[in-house]
């Protein structure tokens with residue numbers, strides 16, 4: 001490692017950061033994280049903080065899982081890479097395909113298509129959805145419907161179904177044939193509806209109306225996160241996803257569950273679809289699949305979709321899609337170990353228990369701080385929405401949000417700020433002491449910026 005001056009001198013000067021303005025990164029360089037242990041990370045200046053972000057909702061088992069590290073090392077020594085394109089496979093990819101089939105059996109997902117991350121997994125699902133309909137002779141079914149506020153990665157397909165202007169505006173025109181309906185978000189919605197069940201019914205009715213308006217025989221799929229994440233952590237009412245499933249079934253539209261965040265226990269259930277009792281036609285997974293130790297994603301495929309491809313006898317069924325790093329053997333080894341550890345540590349139960357404590361604590365903070373306009377979440381994915389005026393719900397300005405982030409960091413906790421939201425997504429192995437530290441530090445950080453009721 002170089003000395004601290006080297007990092008100060010070169011930080012953000014020669015690389016551009018994702019989801020950031022290059023000029024802002026130059027004027028306010030990011031923290032440089034150098035090491036990690038358990039649920040803590042340490043920067044190049046030796047400042048150690050509790051990571052309430054869990055990397056980026058992906059380091060579910062913390063930073064010190066030796067079994068995953070050993071599996072990666074062993075696979076690198078055995079064989080660092082071989083291709084899975086037609087004609088070859090790798091031993092670890094075959095083993096992972098069995099592990100995934102077993103893991104997703106309760107969701108009735110029987111096949112996997114492996115790739116390098118969440119955006120790849122979404123792109124794969126969108127492409128396979130169109131192809132599924134072609135294989136079945138329904139060539140006009142090309143359109144996609146999704147939720148406003150939804151986040152589906154940044155490939156052109158994913159950005160086109162994304163529901164947030166900041167990921168779309170500068171990259172337009174996006175894919176034609178993508179349409180959006182309002183998300184079941186009680187805090188802000190076009191119906192001025194604060195009852196979650198009634199709102200859920202209204203949003204489901206919008207889906208049905210949109211499918212009819214587009215003409216059902218032109219719609220390929222509806223894609224949604226079971227709990228919306230990056231768009232501000234929006235857990236729909238429990239009736240929403242089952243209603244969506246029913247509507248999709250009635251109109252022959254595939255349901256894609258984007259579970260890049262939710263697939264390995266974060267909501268307190270093993271998958272978000274299981275949380276709501278729904279079986280999707282395809283599921284996008286990534287992040288926790290390797291605990292963030294290696295870039296890997298997967299699109300999981302149901303028997304109905306798989307049968308259509310596997311019984312096809314012409315060129316429509318051939319998959320003209322894939323990546324050099326599809327089914328990367330080191331990623332596969334990391335995923336096998338990670339899934340084993342995820343199960344052994346039973347992190348879904350811990351996410352449910354600690355998530356409730358964190359939610360209670362955040363609600364308490366809301367009762368003490370005017371600038372917290374809303375608290376929402378499920379399991380260990382929680383958002384505190386910051387406002388300048390509670391009644392008008394005016395988003396808190398960026399300067400104060402940044403000041404809260406810096407104050408929390410200085411006081412020992414890494415939080416994530418996105419727009420006017422604080423998003424908490426710690427590792428799923430956190431205990432009660434960690435939760436107490438996160439809460440007391442946010443309290444200190446908000447108070448230090450001048451807010452106290």
Ligand SMILES: Cc1ncc(COP(=O)(O)O)c(C=O)c1O
Nearest residue numbers: 117118119151152153229258260
């Ligand atoms: C629901 C969802 N889908 C897709 C993605 C994109 O994944 P990646 O950043 O690995 O490409 C993310 C990333 O946060 C996500 O939360």
